[in-house]
Amino acid sequence: xxxxxxxFYIGWQSEAADGIAERVRQFIxxxxxxxxxxxxxxxxxxxxxxxxxxxxGKVTVIEGVFTNTPAPFLQILRGKDVQGQAIYQNILLVAxxxxxxxxxxxxxxxxxxxxxxxxxxxxxxxxIYHNGKTLMEVEEMMDIMDTGVAIEVPPLPTQYGQGSVIGxxxxxxxxxxxxxxGYGKPHRSCAARCIAGGIPPVLKTLSADGDVQYxxxxxxxxxxxxxxxxxxxxxxxxxxxxxxxxxxxxxLYKDSEKEMxxxxxxxxxxxxxxx
Amino acid sequence: xxxxxxxxxWNRQKKIYDRVMLALMAAYLIVFICLQVIAFPAIxxxxxxxxxxxxxxxxxxxxxxxxxxxxxxDKRFLPLLYNRRHLGxxxxxxxxxxxxxxxxxxHALGNTDPIVSLFTANKNYQSFARFPFEVLGFFSLIIxxxxxxxxxxxxxxxxxxxxxxxxxxxxxxxYAMLVGHVMLGVIQLEKSPVLIAVTGIGMMTVIGLHVWxxxxxxxxxxxxEIGKTRQLGTVRxxxxxxxxxxxxxxxxxxxxxxxxxxxxxxxxxxxAKTVMINGQNIAIFKYNNKLSAxxxxxxxxxxxLGEGKIIDGCITCxxxxxxxxxxxxxxxxxxxxxxxxxxVDLIDGWVYVNPxxxxxxxxxxxxxxxxxxxxxxxxxxxxERVS
Amino acid sequence: MTPALRKYHMTIWFALALILPSFFVATIxxxxxxxxxxxxxxxxxxxLSTVLFTAHSDQFIIKLRTDGPAQAKQIEVILIKSVSVxxxxxxxxxxxxxxxxxxxxxxxxxxxxPLDTLKSFDNCEIEFFDPFNNIVFDKISL
Numbered sequence: 001x002x003x004x005x006x007x008f009y010i011g012w013q014s015e016a017a018d019g020i021a022e023r024v025r026q027f028i029x030x031x032x033x034x035x036x037x038x039x040x041x042x043x044x045x046x047x048x049x050x051x052x053x054x055x056x057g058k059v060t061v062i063e064g065v066f067t068n069t070p071a072p073f074l075q076i077l078r079g080k081d082v083q084g085q086a087i088y089q090n091i092l093l094v095a096x097x098x099x100x101x102x103x104x105x106x107x108x109x110x111x112x113x114x115x116x117x118x119x120x121x122x123x124x125x126x127x128i129y130h131n132g133k134t135l136m137e138v139e140e141m142m143d144i145m146d147t148g149v150a151i152e153v154p155p156l157p158t159q160y161g162q163g164s165v166i167g168x169x170x171x172x173x174x175x176x177x178x179x180x181x182g183y184g185k186p187h188r189s190c191a192a193r194c195i196a197g198g199i200p201p202v203l204k205t206l207s208a209d210g211d212v213q214y215x216x217x218x219x220x221x222x223x224x225x226x227x228x229x230x231x232x233x234x235x236x237x238x239x240x241x242x243x244x245x246x247x248x249x250x251x252l253y254k255d256s257e258k259e260m261x262x263x264x265x266x267x268x269x270x271x272x273x274x275x
Numbered sequence: 276x277x278x279x280x281x282x283x284x285w286n287r288q289k290k291i292y293d294r295v296m297l298a299l300m301a302a303y304l305i306v307f308i309c310l311q312v313i314a315f316p317a318i319x320x321x322x323x324x325x326x327x328x329x330x331x332x333x334x335x336x337x338x339x340x341x342x343x344x345x346x347x348x349d350k351r352f353l354p355l356l357y358n359r360r361h362l363g364x365x366x367x368x369x370x371x372x373x374x375x376x377x378x379x380x381x382h383a384l385g386n387t388d389p390i391v392s393l394f395t396a397n398k399n400y401q402s403f404a405r406f407p408f409e410v411l412g413f414f415s416l417i418i419x420x421x422x423x424x425x426x427x428x429x430x431x432x433x434x435x436x437x438x439x440x441x442x443x444x445x446x447x448x449x450y451a452m453l454v455g456h457v458m459l460g461v462i463q464l465e466k467s468p469v470l471i472a473v474t475g476i477g478m479m480t481v482i483g484l485h486v487w488x489x490x491x492x493x494x495x496x497x498x499x500e501i502g503k504t505r506q507l508g509t510v511r512x513x514x515x516x517x518x519x520x521x522x523x524x525x526x527x528x529x530x531x532x533x534x535x536x537x538x539x540x541x542x543x544x545x546x547a548k549t550v551m552i553n554g555q556n557i558a559i560f561k562y563n564n565k566l567s568a569x570x571x572x573x574x575x576x577x578x579x580l581g582e583g584k585i586i587d588g589c590i591t592c593x594x595x596x597x598x599x600x601x602x603x604x605x606x607x608x609x610x611x612x613x614x615x616x617x618x619v620d621l622i623d624g625w626v627y628v629n630p631x632x633x634x635x636x637x638x639x640x641x642x643x644x645x646x647x648x649x650x651x652x653x654x655x656x657x658x659e660r661v662s
Numbered sequence: 663m664t665p666a667l668r669k670y671h672m673t674i675w676f677a678l679a680l681i682l683p684s685f686f687v688a689t690i691x692x693x694x695x696x697x698x699x700x701x702x703x704x705x706x707x708x709x710l711s712t713v714l715f716t717a718h719s720d721q722f723i724i725k726l727r728t729d730g731p732a733q734a735k736q737i738e739v740i741l742i743k744s745v746s747v748x749x750x751x752x753x754x755x756x757x758x759x760x761x762x763x764x765x766x767x768x769x770x771x772x773x774x775x776p777l778d779t780l781k782s783f784d785n786c787e788i789e790f791f792d793p794f795n796n797i798v799f800d801k802i803s804l
Contacts, residue, residue, distance in 0.1 A: 006543060008584040010596035011288035011357040023351035028295060031338060035299050038473065039306040042330050045467040049317045051746035060748075060794060078751055078793065079763040082778055087766055089749055097384030127794065129748040132768040166699040179380070180319045184464035189396035189409060193385035196396075207702035211771035231398075235405065236697045245705065248768035263697060347663075404692035440667065447674050454682060458689035466693055478682060485675035492668075551665065577664050 047181075052130030054137075054177035059124050062091060062136065065150040066121040067246075070222035071200040072101050074121060074136070075154045075247050088154050090247030092135040092200065092216075093123075094173050098190070100198025101138060108141050120147045128177035132248065133214060135176055157244035157251070164240040165215055165252055166263065167205030169233050171195050172216070175202060188234030201229045203239055203252060215243070215252040225254060236263040292358040296365060303331050321380050328373035329461075333453060333477075335366035340450060340481045344488035350582065353593050360426045363446075367423035374416045377409070408460035411452040418449040428575070436577055454478055533620055533627035539566070539644060542626070547590075549581030552630035557617055559628055560590060560601050565641035567601035568617035568628050575612065603638040621645070707774045710736045715783075717802045721745070724788050724802045727774075735777040737764055737788060744770055747792040747799055755801075756786040764788075 007017035016024070064076035072093040080086055095101045109115050122145045125138040138144060171194035174182035181187055183204065195201045203215040217239065219225045238261045241254040254260070307327045311318055339362050345352040382389035382396065393413055399405035422443055425431075431439045457474055534552050542548045542561040549558045549571050556571040558581030569590065571581045578594035585591070589598035589607060599606055604614040613636035618629040621642050633639060663671075710727035714735075717724045723740040739752060750767040752775060764775035767790075783804045790800040 006546070006584075007351070008586070008591070008593070009354060010586075010591055010593065011292075011354060012286045012596050013586075014287065016354060020351045020354060023349065024354050027345075027352065027355060031299060032302075035303050035334065036306045038330070038334055039303050040310060041469060041473055042326075043307055043310045043314060045465075045469040046315065046326075047465050047467070049315050049319075049322070051317050051744050053746060053748075055748075078749075078766060081763055081765055082776055087751070087763060089766065099384075099386070127748050130746070131744050131770040132750065132766070134748050160703075160705065163703065164701065165703075166697065166701075180317065180322050181464065185405075185408070185459075186461050186464050187381070189392065189407070190381040192396040193382060193387065193392055197386045205699045205702060206697070207704075207771070208698045208700075211702065211704065211769075213702065213704070213769055213771065234397075236694065243703075248766060250705065403688065404694070444670070444674070447678065451678060451682060455685065455689075458686060459692075462689065463693055471690060475686060478686060482675065482679050482682060485671070486679050489668075489672040489675055556664065572664060577667065579663060 049180040050130055050182075052175070052177040052180065052182070053128070055127045056137075058126060060127050060136070061122065061124045063120065063122040063147065064089075064091070065152075065154055066116045066119055067154070068105065068117055070218035070246070070251055070253070071216055071249075072105060073247065073249070074123060077152055077154075086152075086155060088247040089134065090249050092133075092172060092249070093125075094128075094135055094137050094199050096137055096139055098171075098173075098194040098197040098199070100200065102198050104138065104141050104144070108144055111141075112146060116144075116146060118150055118153065120150045121145065122147050128173060130176040131212060131214075133172065133176050135172060137173070154247065157246045160243040160245065160250075162241070162255075163243045163252075164238055165203055165205050165213075165243075166236065166238045167203045167213075167215070168236055169195075169201050169203055169217070169229050171199045171233075172202040172214070173199050175204065183234075185234060192230055192233045195226045195230060195233060198224070198226065200224070201226060201233070203237075213250060215239075215250045218251055218253050220253050220256045222253065228254075229260070232260050232262065237261060238263065288354065289358050289361070292354075293361055296362055300331065300335075300365070300369070303334070307331070321376060325373060325376050325380065326461075328369050328376070332366050332370035332373055333457065335362065335369065336446075336450060336453065337477045337481055339363055339366060340446070341484055344484040347488045347492050348484075350593065356594060357596070363419075364423045364426055367419040370416055370419055374412065377412070381409075404459075404463075406459055408456050408463075411459070412456040415449040415452040415456060418445045418452075422446060431576065436574070440577070450481070533618075533629050536626045536628055539621055539624055539626050542566075545585040547581040547583070548626070549579070550628070552628070555617075555630040555632060557628055557630065558590075559619055559626060560585060561644070562588075562601060564644045565601075566619045566621060566626060566644060567639070567641040568619040569599060569601065569604045570615040570617075570632065572614070573597050573599075573612075574614060580614070602641045603636060605636045704771055706772060707736070707776070709738060709774060710734060715804060717804065718742075719800050719802050721800055722788075722790070722802060724804070726777075726783065726804060737775045737777055739767065739773045739775070739788075741767070741770055741772070748794040749792055750799075751791045751793060753789040753791055754786060755789050756783070761789065 007019045009016040009020045062074055062076060064074040067073050067075060073090040074093060076089045076091065078087045078089055093101045095104055105116065123136065123138055124143045125136040128135040128137060168183055170183045170191045173194055174187060174190055179187060179190060201217045203217055205213050205215065217225060217229060239252060239254055240258040241252045244251050244253065304327055308323060311323055339359060342352065342355045342359050346356045378389050378393060382392035385392060387395065393409055397407040399407065425434065425439065425442060462471060462474065536550050536559060537548050542559065545562050547558040547560045549556070557568050558571040559566060559568045562585045569580065571579055573580050573592040573594065575592065575595055575597045578592045580590055580592050580599065583591045583593045585601065590601050591598050597606065597612060599614055604616040606612040615632035615635050616637050616639045617632055618639055619642045620627040621644060710729040712728050712730050713725050714728055715726040721742055723742065725738040727736040727738055728734065745767055752764040752766065753761040754764055755761045765773065767773055786804045788802045788804065789798045791798050
């Protein structure tokens with residue numbers, strides 16, 4: 001190794017001594033290698049992002065039957081299948097930002113002088129969708145129009161009985177398109193903010209084969225339970241209740257007498273059983 | 276050195292330094308963004324910006340933290356230290372972009388003030404795994420912002436070097452919190468062993484370099500390098516001598532006047548020997564057949580003047596180039612920094628120094644190295660060895 | 663660098679050398695394990711016993727199933743990857759006849775739709791239709 005015993009260089013001098021210049025060049029060279037390699041390694045070792053979509057800026061107009069039970073949906077009839085069963089698409093409605101649409105609806109119903117429940121409503125907004133679930137962000141009250149009484153009424157919910165579901169609670173707006181990722185620890189605070197703002201919470205559950213099911217969470221009587229679920233957002237939980245299908249959404253009406261349970265609270269043995 | 280408050284005093288080295296820094300940052304961002312868009316076209320622009328700036332700032336902080344110990348281990352890395360503050364301030368800007376995007380993305384447009392939401396959206400402060408990692412990132416950013424905003428010498432002077440240095444040492448605390456922010460945050464979702472390994476390697480590199488440097492440069496009694504501080508052990512009475520030609524320091528007339536330091540030929544030309552005596556950190560310079568002694572600590576950031584060199588008649592600090600005249604301890608006009616001076620003596624080829632300091636900037640005549648005395652001493656030493 | 667500062671540095675970094683690696687390992691242990699629901703429920707019909715026919719596209723695998731004796735038929739749609747359209751309606755299209763709506767894809771799981779028992783499936787296709795954009799985004803011939 002070359003010796004450079006008495007070299008000295010300070011930045012305001014014009015030229016560095018050979019040994020010092022060589023050492024600095026070695027450092028720069030090493031950094032020039034490390035920096036792009038780190039960039040490549042970081043990018044290629046991410047888990048990936050869903051194909052969910054938020055059509056912000058692209059206005060879509062939809063018309064269907066409005067219901068606010070258990071959550072604000074616009075129910076669109078798509079046709080009937082070979083067995084004559086009506087196929088409805090339920091579009092979950094949300095407001096801009098991290099807000100539910102309840103305030104906007106109250107204001108509109110007050111202005112109209114009647115409830116919108118079971119009426120034909122036309123509305124425009126931006127679609128959010130992924131994995132067969134669709135939401136619409138309605139920008140303002142003026143984007144909602146009552147077009148009259150609904151002629152065709154959606155069927156009653158299909159009952160599937162009691163059950164317990166294990167999954168992660170998050171907000172559907174971020175999960176289905178607005179944020180990527182819309183679940184997990186980094187997103188937890190945002191999900192809590194959205195749910196606190198009135199967006200109905202969703203329980204996302206996975207099968208061992210990778211199939212995904214989404215349950216909208218509501219109280220036993222269909223009431224909002226946003227405040228109740230807030231401490232559990234972003235965690236793996238077990239929720240017990242009555243399962244029904246409303247349009248193309250599964251709804252879990254949480255049993256009021258059974259608490260939600262964090263899986264980290266040692267649920268290993270009684271997995272899936274609620275206290 | 277800045278006399279008045281001037282934003283940056285540019286020179287060639289600083290310009291090259293900053294250009295290389297910006298080029299590497301651009302290279303990282305281009306590689307990251309292009310690869311991200313190719314590999315994961317479904318990513319949103321906000322997530323892309325958050326991850327690009329977060330990883331870049333974290334990487335820059337690792338490089339910044341490595342520069343200090345590298346410069347201690349091998350002084351040829353000192354040019355990297357010279358302009359390190361530019362790296363730090365730039366890194367802070369990148370971190371600020373990351374922080375702002377995160378706060379807006381995850382906490383704005385809700386029913387709560389975004390900063391309040393940062394602390395209240397996740398209240399699991401009692402849990403380790405569920406701990407709100409955002410709070411760690413927030414406080415790290417505050418520390419980095421404080422450091423960046425006080426990086427100029429103006430603040431160094433007005434806050435005092437001690438306060439300033441204490442503030443800037445908080446970067447270690449910020450680093451620890453950032454490791455927590457990453458490991459309790461994005462790693463809890465991404466989970467890739469490769470990402471965990473990269474983070475771990477970065478952390479162990481920074482820790483390892485600091486610990487190695489502490490061990491290597493810490494204790495007394497090791498073989499001296501040029502300018503390395505050597506603490507004198509117990510001084511024997513026979514080592515203590517009052518020189519007939521150098522008066523006892525007026526600061527402490529009752530204490531022993533002079534301590535023997537080294538042989539005069541142990542000090543290279545235009546360089547120094549440093550010693551610690553009675554809490555005084557002293558650098559003894561040899562130049563133009565003379566010896567002078569000043570306090571070893573530069574008034575800028577307490578850099579080791581004894582590791583510097585005399586250039587154009589001035590002692591030059593190796594860290595940032597602050598200069599002092601050897602016989603007065605004063606910076607050449609128009610600069611105003613001053614260090615304490617000490618009396619130095621030379622007897623029978625041995626260098627002695629009086630550790631009682633004169634006030635900053637006090638002129639003390641340099642000790643001329645008498646060449647006849649030096650030659651006679653060398654002959655006497657050689658005679659001793661032969662017999 | 664004063665001796666006092668050097669001492670502070672040493673103390674800080676020896677402390678970090680102990681604390682940070684331990685903390686690092688603890689965070690790795692805290693990483694949540696992937697959790698599936700052992701009682702995961704699919705709300706689709708049971709699969710009929712015999713597969714008559716399989717076809718696929720980039721996004722879907724189609725199986726035509728029957729139960730043999732009663733000759734009931736079923737279209738099973740397996741998703742290879744997530745659907746990225748606002749709505750995916752599944753139609754049976756046979757030549758010039760009117761398209762028959764079979765159902766819609768409502769989650770990321772295997773879907774099963776009943777078919778007419780006596781239907782012949784010559785020249786038929788399964789079409790995946792997005793009513794928002796009014797496009798057939800995939801089709802598979804039977």
